[in-house]
Amino acid sequence: MEFNNSIPIYLQIIDSIKKDIVVGKLKTGQKMPSVRELAAILKVNPNTIQRAYQELDREKITFTKRGMGTYVTEEKKTINSLMQEISKKIILDFVEGMNKLGFSNKELINTLKEYL
Amino acid sequence: MMTLLKYEIYRRWRWLVLRYVALIIIGIILLNRVASPAYQNEFIGESIGKFIFASLVIFIIVIVEGINMLKEDLFEECGYLTFTIPKKGRTVLASKLVLLFLQLSFWTMISIGFGSILFSKLPYPEIVQIETQINFYLFPTVLFILTAFFNFVLMVHFSLTLTKTLLVNKRYSSLLSTGIFFFLIYFIEKVYYGPFLNQLNHVSIEIGSRSNINLLSGGYPAVFLNIILTAIFFTATAYLLENKINI
Amino acid sequence: MEQILKATQLSKYFYQKKALNKVDINIEKGNIYGILGPNGGGKSTFLKIAAGLLKPSQGEITIDNKKPGVYTKSIISYLPETNYLYKWMKIKDALNFFKDLYADFDTERARESLKFMELEEEEKVTSLSKGMMGRLKLTLALSRKAKLYLLDEPLNGIDPISREKIITSILDSYSEKASILICSHLIYYIEKLLDYVFFLSEGRIILSGNAEELRNKRGMSIDKLFQEVF
Numbered sequence: 383m384e385f386n387n388s389i390p391i392y393l394q395i396i397d398s399i400k401k402d403i404v405v406g407k408l409k410t411g412q413k414m415p416s417v418r419e420l421a422a423i424l425k426v427n428p429n430t431i432q433r434a435y436q437e438l439d440r441e442k443i444t445f446t447k448r449g450m451g452t453y454v455t456e457e458k459k460t461i462n463s464l465m466q467e468i469s470k471k472i473i474l475d476f477v478e479g480m481n482k483l484g485f486s487n488k489e490l491i492n493t494l495k496e497y498l
Numbered sequence: 499m500m501t502l503l504k505y506e507i508y509r510r511w512r513w514l515v516l517r518y519v520a521l522i523i524i525g526i527i528l529l530n531r532v533a534s535p536a537y538q539n540e541f542i543g544e545s546i547g548k549f550i551f552a553s554l555v556i557f558i559i560v561i562v563e564g565i566n567m568l569k570e571d572l573f574e575e576c577g578y579l580t581f582t583i584p585k586k587g588r589t590v591l592a593s594k595l596v597l598l599f600l601q602l603s604f605w606t607m608i609s610i611g612f613g614s615i616l617f618s619k620l621p622y623p624e625i626v627q628i629e630t631q632i633n634f635y636l637f638p639t640v641l642f643i644l645t646a647f648f649n650f651v652l653m654v655h656f657s658l659t660l661t662k663t664l665l666v667n668k669r670y671s672s673l674l675s676t677g678i679f680f681f682l683i684y685f686i687e688k689v690y691y692g693p694f695l696n697q698l699n700h701v702s703i704e705i706g707s708r709s710n711i712n713l714l715s716g717g718y719p720a721v722f723l724n725i726i727l728t729a730i731f732f733t734a735t736a737y738l739l740e741n742k743i744n745i
Numbered sequence: 746m747e748q749i750l751k752a753t754q755l756s757k758y759f760y761q762k763k764a765l766n767k768v769d770i771n772i773e774k775g776n777i778y779g780i781l782g783p784n785g786g787g788k789s790t791f792l793k794i795a796a797g798l799l800k801p802s803q804g805e806i807t808i809d810n811k812k813p814g815v816y817t818k819s820i821i822s823y824l825p826e827t828n829y830l831y832k833w834m835k836i837k838d839a840l841n842f843f844k845d846l847y848a849d850f851d852t853e854r855a856r857e858s859l860k861f862m863e864l865e866e867e868e869k870v871t872s873l874s875k876g877m878m879g880r881l882k883l884t885l886a887l888s889r890k891a892k893l894y895l896l897d898e899p900l901n902g903i904d905p906i907s908r909e910k911i912i913t914s915i916l917d918s919y920s921e922k923a924s925i926l927i928c929s930h931l932i933y934y935i936e937k938l939l940d941y942v943f944f945l946s947e948g949r950i951i952l953s954g955n956a957e958e959l960r961n962k963r964g965m966s967i968d969k970l971f972q973e974v975f
Binding site for chain 1: 775776777909912913916917919933936937938939940956957958960961964965966967968969
């Protein structure tokens with residue numbers, strides 16, 4: 383995974399994990415790689431991974447069983463709202479991008495229809 | 499210190515074996531020549547000369563190597579390794595000096611051993627007379643020379659170490675260490691041995707009507723003075739190595 | 746968080762030049778630190794003082810609350826920029842030397858690391874290329890279970906393949922009980938490894954802070970920030 387060094391790495395890791403969960407790459411209840419494992423794979427400081435995991439735990443997207451590891455949540459609700467959150471961001475980015483190009487919201491919908 | 503000594507020996511063990519085996523072989527060859535009746539008296543003198551030459555060469559090698567043992571750690575990149583291992587300065591210095599001491603002792607035994615046998619083959623009856631006189635003064639004199647050369651190396655070590663404390667870059671280091679060394683020699687000669695020199699015995703050995711041999715023998719007191727000098731320079735150098743040098 | 750190294754107003758003068766000028770640095774366990782700055786800025790000098798090779802002119806430095814000496818040398822694993830191994834050594838001699846002199850040296854790990862770095866034990870140290878020497882030095886330094894690792898320009902003159910191996914090795918030896926201090930002027934490759942950074946130039950600390958926070962606040966990579974500052 384390529385990182386953008388201008389943005390906090392842990393945020394990028396969080397985003398990446400969230401996406402993986404939503405698209406099903408990481409299944410519900412699946413055990414996440416340990417902090418050290420993931421740090422080695424991504425070539426990133428372990429504390430950064432730790433911070434990302436902590437944040438994910440805080441948002442209840444993952445849960446940590448002491449001594450056993452970090453797991454993806456099994457709450458369908460959480461995953462659904464995650465999907466909502468991510469898709470909303472993609473859409474907002476799209477709208478903002480198109481607006482910047484000069485498309486009004488109506489034009490934008492029409493253009494979109496053409497592509498679908 | 500034994501670990502460091504082990505590596506000092508290990509890294510040059512072939513050279514160590516080579517030089518002493520060579521000296522022993524030369525000694526044996528010369529002894530054989532001298533023992534054979536075909537050889538005349540002149541050749542005995544020649545053989546003694548050859549042995550002395552070989553012996554001196556080995557001696558110089560040992561002394562120079564002794565100096566370089568510390569010099570390379572002070573002035574070359576490997577110093578970064580020597581002075582970051584968890585050993586005290588005195589341990590590092592001691593390991594090198596012990597090897598030097600072992601070599602000097604070994605060299606002395608071989609040299610005196612073969613030397614005295616060769617010398618005794620000289621057919622002059624006067625030799626017997628000399629021998630008994632020499633033997634009396636031989637041991638302390640040999641000790642004195644040994645300790646003096648040991649101190650020589652140690653004083654060079656001290657000069658080099660002091661230089662490394664005062665100067666950081668390599669540029670004037672040779673100049674400074676040479677200067678310090680000669681100052682020390684002068685100082686010690688005048689102040690340390692000075693008052694003692696008056697009491698040295700000039701031993702005159704007569705060989706019949708031939709020449710006299712003058713042996714300078716301060717005896718055991720001189721050796722003792724040397725040993726004190728060793729202690730002083732060892733402590734000083736070790737202190738600098740541990741607390742003051744900048745690599 | 747426990748402190749493993751503390752430098753207070755540390756200064757080092759070489760004749761007129763101030764290589765280090767009243768530097769304050771605290772290193773805590775379990776973190777990876779970067780001391781970044783231009784060449785000649787004082788990074789190597791700082792590391793050498795911590796390793797016990799140079800003595801401070803002014804100020805103090807303690808490692809595990811002790812002044813530099815035999816104890817600190819036993820808990821510090823120092824990787825200098827120079828080819829510091831004895832020229833008579835083969836790689837296996839270097840392994841044995843480290844094993845004999847450091848109680849915390851992990852020979853098994855060193856052998857595995859040599860395999861990973863593609864180095865042969867029978868090779869003479871003098872016949873190694875720059876990249877191989879860099880990998881060997883790192884193997885030796887990281888095979889120790891030290892409390893503090895001081896790596897001076899570990900990536901200098903290293904080819905890209907060796908570089909990746911070195912970065913992986915550094916991550917491998919990370920432990921919550923130890924700290925790693927990396928000096929470099931090649932920031933791009935190591936910035937993802939760093940928790941905290943110190944920017945050192947002309948002997949002074951210009952800037953310091955948590956890497957992620959700096960990215961957040963300044964909106965740029967540490968590399969970019971470095972170029973801006975210098």
